[in-house]
Amino acid sequence: MIRSKIIKNLNLKKIKYLPINISKFFLSFPKILLRLFFNFDTWHISSFAHREYAKAIVKYANQRDSKNSVVEVGCGLGDIIRRLNYEKKTGLDNDRKVLKAAKFISKFFDSSRTDFQEYNFLEPKGLEGVHDVILIINFAHAFNSEILKEKVEEIFKNNLSETGEIILDVIEDKSLKNYKNFHSIEYLTSSLSSDIFKIGEFGSSRCIYSISRNFNKSQG
Numbered sequence: 460m461i462r463s464k465i466i467k468n469l470n471l472k473k474i475k476y477l478p479i480n481i482s483k484f485f486l487s488f489p490k491i492l493l494r495l496f497f498n499f500d501t502w503h504i505s506s507f508a509h510r511e512y513a514k515a516i517v518k519y520a521n522q523r524d525s526k527n528s529v530v531e532v533g534c535g536l537g538d539i540i541r542r543l544n545y546e547k548k549t550g551l552d553n554d555r556k557v558l559k560a561a562k563f564i565s566k567f568f569d570s571s572r573t574d575f576q577e578y579n580f581l582e583p584k585g586l587e588g589v590h591d592v593i594l595i596i597n598f599a600h601a602f603n604s605e606i607l608k609e610k611v612e613e614i615f616k617n618n619l620s621e622t623g624e625i626i627l628d629v630i631e632d633k634s635l636k637n638y639k640n641f642h643s644i645e646y647l648t649s650s651l652s653s654d655i656f657k658i659g660e661f662g663s664s665r666c667i668y669s670i671s672r673n674f675n676k677s678q679g
């Protein structure tokens with residue numbers, strides 16, 4: 460009787476998830492320690508190794524021919540941008556605590572060094588410079604589609620190199636409760652002469668798109 464109760468309470472069904480949870484914990488552990496000093500938002504302790512979308516972005520961006528300059532808006536700890544092989548790398552975020560920690564990590568694990576700066580995506584002052592890749596990953600769901608559309612148009616016109624790409628993610632499943640805003644890539648790019656390429660689709664219906672200039676449309 461007691462034995463069967465113990466076995467029932469062990470909930471063996473859950474054990475098959477144990478290895479992945481243990482590996483998640485171990486891979487997040489350095490960030491958990493770092494958080495003790497920098498006190499950044501708990502979201503950032505999630506490990507890069509368990510974020511398939513982030514790995515796909517790194518792979519895609521590192522395969523480009525032109526790799527002069529990359530900017531990531533909303534870079535957090537810099538898990539993505541730190542792994543990019545570009546000559547110039549700029550990580551922007553509006554959270555000072557996470558930026559301090561990103562700078563600290565970058566000293567040890569970012570041979571090509573990222574320049575981390577404080578920047579609020581919503582402020583009227585636009586991005587500076589012209590870049591091959593501009594990443595807007597995992598935070599655009601905080602803004603409504605009208606605001607995001609304006610920002611994408613502005614960046615597309617002012618900050619992309621000739622063959623440059625904006626890479627952003629869109630959560631498509633409107634029934635998901637963790638997200639406030641759901642965007643449509645067609646709406647965001649409706650006034651642009653652009654090519655859309657879907658880099659991939661991941662958990663929580665997250666689709667990663669690349670937006671680049673469509674030379675046929677803009678010339679014809």
Ligand SMILES: C[S@@+](CC[C@H](N)C(=O)[O-])C[C@H]1O[C@@H](n2cnc3c(N)ncnc32)[C@H](O)[C@@H]1O
Nearest residue numbers: 533534535552553554578579580581596597598
């Ligand atoms: C969920 S994290 C994503 C981090 C990183 N892009 C990734 O996928 O690993 C979102 C980041 O966006 C930043 N953020 C949110 N609103 C922002 C804004 N208005 N301007 C700049 N950064 C912002 C947050 O501080 C946070 O670091």
